Amino acid sequence: MNLTGVKVKCRDLNTVLYFWTIIAPDETIMVFERDVERDFICAGRQTQKWLHDSGLSQHL
Helix, strand or coil: CCCCCEEEEEEECCCCEEEEEEECCCCCEEEEEEEECEECCCCEECCCCCCCHHHHHHCC
């Protein structure tokens, strides 16, 4: 699946969790994910990747 749009990543300073979205050219939200926990020491995310094929294949 190809998504054409602008990916925006943000951090909630209250919870220290991240969220991101992809905004389509017509300004609609294509994908949104929230409560993503990052582990910068291990250089990766701690939250499961439910919206990614690689994350889904790990749970099959």
